[in-house]
Amino acid sequence: MIRVRFAPSPTGYLHVGGARTALFNWLFARHTGGTFVLRIEDTDRERSTDEAIEQIVASMRWLGLDWDEYYRQAERHERHLQAAESLLRAGAVYENEGAWWFRVPDAGATIVHDELVGDVRFDNEQLKDFVIRRSDGSFVYNFVVVVDDVDMGITHVIRGDEHLNNLPKQMRIYQALERPMPLFYHLPMILGPDRGKLSKRHGATSVLEYRSRGVLPDALVNFLVRLGWAHGDEEVFSRDDLVRLFTLEGLNKSAAVFEDAKLLWLNQQHMKRADLDVLVALAEPFVGARGHVSAEMWAQADPERLRVGANLLRDRAKTLGDLAGTLEMLFPVPLEREDEVAVTPMQARVMAALADGIELVDPWTAETVEAAFRDVLAREGATLKDVAQPCRVAVTGRKVGPGLFEILSAVGRSMVVERLRACARGIAA
């Protein structure tokens, strides 16, 4: 039975590098039917905070990385003490100035095995004796991580590259404890565009920041998994695809640069493929955040119209924020005009006639609206090209958007008539 864990220290928010580590562990567990453990490594009382734990939990929930077991390392102190005492009795550990030191031979070497990198040799001279229990009685990371992984029956340790140098120390503890070692996979790091450590100066590094930017969780998951994992030439993966296809053999061992461009493209791809009800629900807070459409207005809106509108508008959106900006045109609120177009008196006259001509159209569909338009245009001696852009801008506030009749049908008769008349009046006056 496969058991893996994600073990963040709650000293800050969950960043994208940690999220990818969590994701690989989660995918491996879900692919194999194994168990995914979330273990909060809060033994450093000084730096650990409850806020950080809440942030990490919220981030993982948003990403859809659910766990089967949850532990807080600080609560396991008794067990750590027990294990340390056994090592003290066995002579593997000695006490000096109140701290407990783990003995490492001066000569020879410790050879560890990583499934991605292979055998790695460390001279013991380099290792030296190290503290496992501080003089204040608390335990050190390298010790508790081993005790916990042993106790929790962890079979595969998938973690960041920066821990490879800790492995020889940990291996010696496994041996002193006389417990078998799990398999280790040290993942390469995620770098910033300058190939340096990914940091805030490169933009967003927090998972939750991507949520507020209007990125879909499935899109971020898709993007992160592709940083260090590939399945042939495929690029767009649903969550189910990943659970089905993910294997550790596909893991890459070189560091990857995190760049937003492809993330935004993937976000668009996921928005295009999303279930419409899901997409509309995801967009709601982004519409609300714009401050024009109240919760009541949203609740009163015809769900079918929102679905149809979202379906028309999503091809042009890279984020939920983009979608929300256009979705607003479906509501009876003043349009936030992004574009203006100069309307001639002739166009204003035709638009007024169009407003009259479509007022009684029933049923109100793209086809019936188009038929009514063509009718009026023929009578007025105008072409569609003459008035298409002014009509689009009058009704949607933008020069660009879906097909004219489709968007008119989605906006609905009363608002279309009203907005056409307002525009025509503005010019005539």
Add this chain to the structure above:
RNA sequence: GUCCCCAUCAUCUAGUGGCCCAGGAUACCGGGUUUUCAUCCCGGCGACAGGGGUUCAAAUCCCCUUGGGGACGCCA
């Protein structure tokens, strides 16, 4: 400084000795479709870090150099 890891287009990557004068994706540039924009389709640009080996044959194996990253805590 010492130790460890890594190295294919600008970026993410495919490639596990012959199928590769290297394939896909993003970005960028052109064209088509569209009343507009986007989507979509077609095309273009563009890489095996350098040098030595091994081999009939190397992006793939070995060594060196260079470059990048990481670790050297009574942090995790």
